[in-house]
Amino acid sequence: MASKAPKRDIDESALRVTRPKKVAVGVPAVLHALQISQQQMGVARSVQTLIRVNQKDGFDCPGCAWPEENKRHAAEFCENGAKAVAEEATLRQVGPDFFARHSVEELAGHDDWWLGQQGRLTHPMILDEGATHYRPIAWDDALDVVAEALRDLDHPDESTFYTSGRTSNEAAFLYQLLVRGIGTNNLPDCSNMCHESSGSALTETIGIGKGTVSIEDIHTAELLIVAGQNPGTNHPRMLSALEKAKENGAKIIAVNPLPEAGLMRFENPQTPKGVMLGGQKLADEFVQIRLGGDQALFQAIGKHLLEASADGESADPIDHEFIAAHTTGFEEYARELAAVPWRDLVEATGVPESALRRVAEMVRASRATIVCWAMGLTQHKHSVPMLRDVVNVLLLQGNIGKPGAGVCPVRGHSNVQGDRTVGIYEKPSEAFLAALDREFGFTAPRAHGYDVVEAIRAMRDGRTRVFMAMGGNFVSATPDTRVTEAAVRSVDLTVQVSTKLNRSHTVTGRRAIILPALGRTDRDRRGGREQRVSVEDSMGAVHSSRGRLAPPSDDLLSEVAIVARLCARVFGGGVAGAGVEGAAGVREEDRRTEEDAAAKTPRFAESPREGGRPRADWAALEGDYALIRAHIAAVIPGFDDYEQRIDKGRTFFLPNGPRDTRSFATSDGLAHFTANPLEYPRIPRGRVLLQTLRSHDQYNTTIYGKDDRYRGIHGGRRVVLVHARDISDAGFAEGDVVDLVSEWTARDGHVEERRAEAFRLVAYQTPRGNAAAYYPETNVLVPLDSVADVSGTPTSKSVVVRFERRG
Ligand SMILES: Nc1nc2c(c(=O)[nH]1)N[C@H]1C(S)=C(S)[C@@H](COP(=O)(O)OP(=O)(O)OC[C@H]3O[C@@H](n4cnc5c(=O)[nH]c(N)nc54)[C@H](O)[C@@H]3O)O[C@H]1N2
Ligand SMILES: Nc1nc2c(c(=O)[nH]1)N[C@H]1C(S)=C(S)[C@@H](COP(=O)(O)OP(=O)(O)OC[C@H]3O[C@@H](n4cnc5c(=O)[nH]c(N)nc54)[C@H](O)[C@@H]3O)O[C@H]1N2
Ligand SMILES: [Mo]
Numbered sequence: 001m002a003s004k005a006p007k008r009d010i011d012e013s014a015l016r017v018t019r020p021k022k023v024a025v026g027v028p029a030v031l032h033a034l035q036i037s038q039q040q041m042g043v044a045r046s047v048q049t050l051i052r053v054n055q056k057d058g059f060d061c062p063g064c065a066w067p068e069e070n071k072r073h074a075a076e077f078c079e080n081g082a083k084a085v086a087e088e089a090t091l092r093q094v095g096p097d098f099f100a101r102h103s104v105e106e107l108a109g110h111d112d113w114w115l116g117q118q119g120r121l122t123h124p125m126i127l128d129e130g131a132t133h134y135r136p137i138a139w140d141d142a143l144d145v146v147a148e149a150l151r152d153l154d155h156p157d158e159s160t161f162y163t164s165g166r167t168s169n170e171a172a173f174l175y176q177l178l179v180r181g182i183g184t185n186n187l188p189d190c191s192n193m194c195h196e197s198s199g200s201a202l203t204e205t206i207g208i209g210k211g212t213v214s215i216e217d218i219h220t221a222e223l224l225i226v227a228g229q230n231p232g233t234n235h236p237r238m239l240s241a242l243e244k245a246k247e248n249g250a251k252i253i254a255v256n257p258l259p260e261a262g263l264m265r266f267e268n269p270q271t272p273k274g275v276m277l278g279g280q281k282l283a284d285e286f287v288q289i290r291l292g293g294d295q296a297l298f299q300a301i302g303k304h305l306l307e308a309s310a311d312g313e314s315a316d317p318i319d320h321e322f323i324a325a326h327t328t329g330f331e332e333y334a335r336e337l338a339a340v341p342w343r344d345l346v347e348a349t350g351v352p353e354s355a356l357r358r359v360a361e362m363v364r365a366s367r368a369t370i371v372c373w374a375m376g377l378t379q380h381k382h383s384v385p386m387l388r389d390v391v392n393v394l395l396l397q398g399n400i401g402k403p404g405a406g407v408c409p410v411r412g413h414s415n416v417q418g419d420r421t422v423g424i425y426e427k428p429s430e431a432f433l434a435a436l437d438r439e440f441g442f443t444a445p446r447a448h449g450y451d452v453v454e455a456i457r458a459m460r461d462g463r464t465r466v467f468m469a470m471g472g473n474f475v476s477a478t479p480d481t482r483v484t485e486a487a488v489r490s491v492d493l494t495v496q497v498s499t500k501l502n503r504s505h506t507v508t509g510r511r512a513i514i515l516p517a518l519g520r521t522d523r524d525r526r527g528g529r530e531q532r533v534s535v536e537d538s539m540g541a542v543h544s545s546r547g548r549l550a551p552p553s554d555d556l557l558s559e560v561a562i563v564a565r566l567c568a569r570v571f572g573g574g575v576a577g578a579g580v581e582g583a584a585g586v587r588e589e590d591r592r593t594e595e596d597a598a599a600k601t602p603r604f605a606e607s608p609r610e611g612g613r614p615r616a617d618w619a620a621l622e623g624d625y626a627l628i629r630a631h632i633a634a635v636i637p638g639f640d641d642y643e644q645r646i647d648k649g650r651t652f653f654l655p656n657g658p659r660d661t662r663s664f665a666t667s668d669g670l671a672h673f674t675a676n677p678l679e680y681p682r683i684p685r686g687r688v689l690l691q692t693l694r695s696h697d698q699y700n701t702t703i704y705g706k707d708d709r710y711r712g713i714h715g716g717r718r719v720v721l722v723h724a725r726d727i728s729d730a731g732f733a734e735g736d737v738v739d740l741v742s743e744w745t746a747r748d749g750h751v752e753e754r755r756a757e758a759f760r761l762v763a764y765q766t767p768r769g770n771a772a773a774y775y776p777e778t779n780v781l782v783p784l785d786s787v788a789d790v791s792g793t794p795t796s797k798s799v800v801v802r803f804e805r806r807g
Contacts, residue, residue, distance in 0.1 A: 003039045005092050005118045009111045010706055015716030017762050021709065023265040033082035036704060040090035045549070049089050049521060050082055052548055056649025060545035062088060062166055062520045063699070065411035065538040066235045067215050068651075078236035083697075083704045087500070088519040089549055092119025094501050099125055099134040108506035112476055112776060113703035113717075115501045121516035122553035129510050139557065139565075142513050147569035149466050149493045156183030156445070158465040160455045163189040163424045164472025165413020166520065168533030168545070170628040171559035172415070173635075174621065175470055176423035178567050180433075181442060181614040185449030189424050190472055191416055192452040193479075196791040197378040198409035199420075201387035205672045207665035210417065212406035212658045213370055214539050219244045220404040223366035226283075227255035227294055227390075228376020228797075232262015232710060233696045235374075235410055243280050251362055254283035256376065257291055257691070257770050258721075261710035285359060289349050291689050291770045292681040292798050294377055295386035296348030297356065299678060302393050303337050303345070304360030317364040322398030326662055329673035333392055336675035348680035350767050368404030369394065374412070375693070379797040384790040385676035392673055400671065401662035411538040412700075414520075418536030421654065422632055426451050435635040443611030451792050452478055456784060459487035467509060468495040470559060471517075473502040476701040479782035479794040480754070497562055502701060518558045522551040526561060527623025533560070534629065534646050540654045542639075544646040564622035571613040681798050683769045688726055690740065691797040692775040692782065701776050708774075713762070720803075721764035721772040730803050734763045738803040740773065742781035754781050758806065771801070 037046040052058030063081035098118065104127060107115065124142040125134040137145075153159055161179045163172060179187055191199070199209035206212070218224070218241045231238040239262055242252060254263040263283050289297060309318040323330050342353050349356065363369060371390050377383060391400075391407065399405035411417050423432060426449035433444045450458055456478060458464045467474075467488065478484045488494060491509035498505070499519045505512070518524050524531045524547060532546040557565075621627050626643050633639040638654040645652040657663040664671045683689050695717060697705035707714045711721070720740060727734055740756045756778050766772060775796065786795045 006114055009114045010716060012716040012718050012758070012760075015719065015760060016714040017719070018712040018714065020259070020712040020765070021261045023261060032709075033079040036083050037086040040086040040092065042091060045089060045091070046086070049085055049549060057546065059520045059547050060414055060535045060543070061085065062414050064235050064237075065414050065417060066237045067537040067539045067541055069215055069241075080233065080236055080696075080699070084699055085521060087116070087699065087702060087704060088120075089521045090119055091552070092117070093122050093552055094118045094120065095122040095553070096125070096136040099136075103132045104134065104506055104508070105132065108503070111703070112473075112503055112701050113706070115503060115506070116702045118501050120552040121498055121501060121514060123516060123555045125514040127508060127512040134512075134514065137513070139555075142515060143562070143565050143569060145511075145513060146468070146493070146495050147566060150182060150570055153465060157186060157449075158463065159184060160186040160188065160450055160458065160464050160467050162452070162455070162467070162469040162472060162474050163187065163419055164470065165190050165194075165416025165419055167415060167419055167470050167559055168535060169415070169418045169422050169542070169632060170533050170625045171470070171563060172419040172424050173422040173632050174560060174563040174567065174628060177436070177440065177614055178563055178570065180436065180444040181440075181567070181571055183445050183611060185426050185428060185445055185447065186455065187424055187426050188450055188452040188455045189416070189419060190413060190477065191420060192792060193477065193794055193796070194375070194412050194416065195378055195409050196451070196793045197383035197788050198373070198387055200791040201384045201391065202407060202409070204666070205388055205391045205674060206400060206407070206658045207671070208656060208658060209420070210540055210656065211408045211538065212400055212656060213408045214541075214653070214659075215241060217370060217404050217406060218242070218408070219248060221245055221250050221368050221370045222404060223251050223253070223362060223369040225253045225255060225369065225371045226263060227371065227373045228378070229372060229374035229410055230256070230260045230262065230693070231410070232260055234412070234694060236262070238410065239282070242282055246280060246282065251284045251366070252282050253285045253287060253359060253362060255287045255289050255294065255297060257289055257766050258772065259286060259288070259765055285362065287349075287351060287355070287359060288767060289351060290680070290767045291691055292380045292382070293349035293351075295382060295389050295676070296345045296678060296680055297351070297359070298386070298389040298393050299337060299340055300342070300345040300349070300356040301360040301363050302333075302389065302396060303340065304357055305364055305393070305396050306334055306337060308364060318396055319398030323395065326664070326671050327395055327673055328668060328670045329675070332675045333673040340678055344678055348678065363393065363397075368402065369397065369399045370404070370406055370408050372408040372410055374410045376691070376797060378791075379788070379793055379795055380681070381786070381788055381795050381798065382679035383788045383793065385679060388674045388676050391671075395671055395673055400658050401660070406659065409538075415535040417538060417540070418534070418542070421536055422636060432636070439631055439635050440614035440616060441612070442614045445611065453784060453787055453792055453794065456480070456484050456487050459491055462490060465492040466495070467491045467493070468497070469504065470497050471499075473504045473701040475504040475507045476502065476776040476779065479779055479786070479796065480784040481776075481780040482754075483784050497559060500702065515562055516553070516556050517562060518547070518551055518556050520545060520547055521549050522547040522556070523549060524558045526558065526625075529624075531558070531560075531625045532646075533625060534642075536654065540656055541651045542646065542654060543649065543651040560625055560628065561622050564618045567614075567616070568618040571615070571618075684743075684800065686730065687743065687800050687802050688722060688769055688771040690720070690742070690771045690773060690778065690781065690799045690801045692778045692799065693772055693797075695774050698774070711764075716760075717774050717777060718759045719762045719773065720759040721762050721766055723766055723768050723770070724763035726768060726771070727761050727763060732761055732803060734761055736761050737806060739806055740778065740781060740801045741804050742783070742799050742801045744783040744786060744800070746785065752783065754783065756780050761803070
C-alpha cells in the first residue's frame with residue numbers, strides 16, 4: 001500500500017547539515033528511489049512501472065531529456081527518473097472531496113512539497129468567480145466554458161497559452177494549431193526560462209537551435225567539457241555515458257562554482273565495478289569558476305589556441321581548412337580576442353592564468369571535443385554571447401560535424417525539444433507557418449507572440465483575459481513571484497491542464513479551471529484502441545512512448561483529447577465526443593453530430609477572423625493519433641514515414657545540417673565566428689551573487705523530498721550556501737537565519753528590493769562572493785525585468801543579494 005500524503009508543510013527547524021558527498025549514485029541512490037516509489041505506489045506497481053521505463057515497448061521517462069542508449073539495460077532508469085515516475089504513478093488522489101475540504105485560500109498557504117504530495121488530480125474542477133472552493137464540473141461543460149471565453153475575446157492576443165516540456169509531439173502540435181487558429185502566437189513555454197539562450201546563440205552561429213552530437217559521439221569524444229550542469233542530480237544517466245567515454249580514454253573538465261558530487265566521481269549501480277571500487281573518477285580537471293565567468297573561460301581557451309597557432313613552434317591547433325571552407329568572421333574574432341587582457345579573464349573567472357592555460361592545453365591536445373552545458377550557462381544576462389564564445393572555440397578546431405565532437409546543450413524536460421520542433425514557439429519561422437497554412441487551409445498569424453516574461457507583463461498590464469497552461473507550474477516556475485502572482489490574479493479565466501496539484505491551481509484568475517490529464521505512464525485508450533505518442537530527446541532522436549498503467553481515474557482525458565475537443569468547439573467540424581469517456585475511449589453514442597456542433601459554434605466561426613480557421617476532422621484526430629503524426633509529417637521536414645519509423649520501439653534522428661553534412665542554415669550557409677565583448681557580473685561591496693538551483697529531491701517546482709543528499713542538506717530547503725568568509729565578513733555566523741534581499745536597479749534608476757525570508761546560512765565550497773539557494777523558494781528575488789540579452793531568459797543564476805538580520 002502507498003502511504004498517506006503529508007499533513008504538514010516542511011518543518012525547517014528540523015534541518016540538518018552534514019559534509020557534502022564526493023561520489024554520486026551507487027547503491028544508496030537505488031535504495032532511496034525504491035523507498036520513494038513504494039511510498040507513492042506500493043511494491044507491485046513500483047516493480048511493474050520501473051521495468052518499463054525507457055524500454056523499447058515502454059514509456060519515455062518523464063525525468064529528463066537525456067537519450068537512451070541503443071542497447072538497453074534491464075533497469076534503464078536512475079534514482080531521479082524513478083522519483084519522477086513515482087510522483088506521477090502515485091496512488092494518492094486529489095478528487096472533488098479534497099477540494100470540498102480545502103479552500104483555495106488554504107491551499108495557497110501550503111508549500112510546493114505539500115501540494116505535490118497530495119496526489120493525482122482525478123476530476124475536472126472549476127472555481128467560479130467569487131467562490132472559495134473549486135467544485136466538480138463535467139468535461140463538456142468545462143470545455144464549453146473555455147471555448148466560450150476564447151470566443152468572447154475582443155482580440156486573439158488577449159489570450160496566452162503556456163506549455164511545459166512534458167507534452168507529447170502529438171498534443172503539442174495540435175495545441176499550437178488551436179492557438180494559431182484562434183489567431184495569436186502567444187505561445188510562451190518553459191524553454192523561455194531554460195535553454196532559450198542556447199537556441200538563440202546556436203541558431204545565429206550554426207543555423208540550428210539544437211545540439212550537434214549523438215550519444216555515440218559522447219562515448220568517443222577525446223575531451224568533454226561539462227559546464228554549468230549538475231548531471232549527478234539532473235541527468236544521472238548522463239554519468240553512465242561519461243563513464244563510457246572515460247573508459248575509451250576521454251578527459252573530462254568540470255566547470256562549476258560548486259564541486260558537484262556527480263561530476264567528481266560516479267558509482268554506476270549497473271556495473272559491479274562501480275559499486276565495489278568506489279566508482280570512477282570523472283573530472284580530470286575541476287575549474288571552480290565564478291558565477292557568470294564562463295564567457296571569460298572560453299575566451300581564454302580561444303586566446304590560448306590562437307597564441308599557440310601564432311607561435312609556430314608546435315603543431316598548429318587551429319583547423320584552418322575547416323575555417324576556410326565552412327565559416328566566416330574568423331579574422332574579426334581573432335583580432336578582438338587578441339585585445340582582451342589576460343588580467344580581465346582571470347578576474348572574471350576567478351581562476352589563475354596558469355590554470356586557464358592548463359585547461360586550454362587540454363583543449364589543444366584533443367582532436368574531438370564536446371561541450372555540454374545546462375542552466376549554469378543559460379540563465380545569465382550575457383548567456384547568449386557566452387554561448388557564442390563556446391561555439392567559437394569549437395569552430396577553431398573544426399569540432400562541429402565530426403565524430404566525437406560538437407555542441408551538447410543538455411535539455412531539461414523530457415520533450416521540451418520536441419515541443420519546439422512541432423511549433424511551440426512564440427516566434428515561428430515563415431517556412432513553418434506557410435506549411436501549416438497549406439495543410440489546414442487557413443492563414444496563421446505572422447506577428448510574434450509573448451515569451452514567458454512578456455506574457456507576465458501583459459497580464460500585469462491588464463492585456464490578457466484568458467491564460468491556459470498545458471502542464472507545468474507557471475506561477476512557481478516564473479520569476480518575481482509576487483509580481484507574477486498579482487499578474488495572474490488579474491486574468492478573467494485561467495485554465496490548467498495538469499496531472500498533479502500545484503501552486504498554479506491556487507493562485508488563479510477570477511475564474512479557474514483544472515483539466516486533469518493522463519500522464520506518460522498512464523494507459524491511453526481512445527477510439528477503441530491503445531494510443532501511443534512520440535517525443536524527441538536532447539539529441540534530436542524521436543521515438544514512441546506508451547503508458548501501461550491503469551490511470552488514476554476514469555475521468556481523465558489525454559492532452560490530445562482535451563485539445564482536439566477545444567479545436568472542435570472553437571473551429572467547428574468533426575466535433576469529438578461529448579460526455580465523459582475518460583480513459584475508456586470515445587463512445588460512439590456520445591459523438592456529437594455536426595449540426596449540434598454548428599448550433600454551438602462559437603462567434604469565431606460566425607465572424608471568422610481574416611485568416612479563416614484551420615480545418616480538420618478533430619474527432620478523427622482524437623481517435624487515432626497516427627493521423628496527427630501524418631499532419632506533422634506533412635508540415636515539418638524530417639518526419640517522413642513517421643509512423644513506420646517509430647514502430648517496434650525504433651528511434652529516428654531528425655535532420656541536423658551541422659552534424660550530418662557540416663551545412664549551416666544561416667544567412668550565408670556558413671558557420672559564424674562572432675566577436676563578443678567580454679562581460680561578467682560585478683558584485684557590489686557587501687553583496688553576494690546568488691544562483692538559484694535544484695536540490696537532489698526535486699523536479700523543478702515538484703518537491704519529492706526534503707534532502708539534498710550530495711550537498712549534505714537534510715530535512716529542509718531554506719538554506720543559502722555561502723563561502724565561510726563571506727558569512728563572517730557580513731557579520732554573521734554559520735547557522736544564522738537571515739532574510740535574502742535582492743537589489744535591482746530599475747530602468748528609471750531607482751533600486752528595487754525584493755525579500756525572501758528566513759534562510760539558514762550554510763558555509764560551503766563556493767567561490768568568494770557567490771552563493772546558492774534553491775528554486776522555487778527564491779524566485780521571489782528574481783526581478784521580472786532581469787533577463788538575458790537576446791533570449792529574454794530570466795537571470796536565475798545571477799541575482800545580487802544581501803543578507804539581513806531577521807527583525
Ligand atoms: N532530478 C531532476 N532532474 C531534472 C530537473 C530537476 O529539477 N530534477 N530539471 C530538469 C530541467 S527542466 C532542466 S533545465 C535540467 C537542469 O539541469 P541543471 O542545469 O544541472 O540544473 P541546476 O540545478 O539549475 O544546476 C545548475 C548547475 O550549474 C552550476 N552553475 C550555476 N551558475 C553557473 C555559472 O555561472 N557557471 C558555471 N560553469 N556553472 C554554474 C550550478 O552550480 C549547478 O551545478 O535538469 C532537468 N532534470
Ligand atoms: N529561479 C529559477 N527559476 C527557474 C529555473 C531555475 O533554475 N531557477 N529553471 C527554469 C526551468 S529550466 C524550467 S524548465 C522551468 C520549469 O517550469 P514548468 O515546466 O512550468 O514547471 P514544472 O515544475 O516542471 O511543472 C510541474 C507540473 O507539471 C504538471 N505535469 C507534470 N507532468 C505532466 C503531464 O504529463 N501533463 C500535464 N498536462 N501536466 C503535467 C504537474 O501538474 C506538475 O505540478 O522553471 C524555470 N524556473
Ligand atoms: Mo528546464
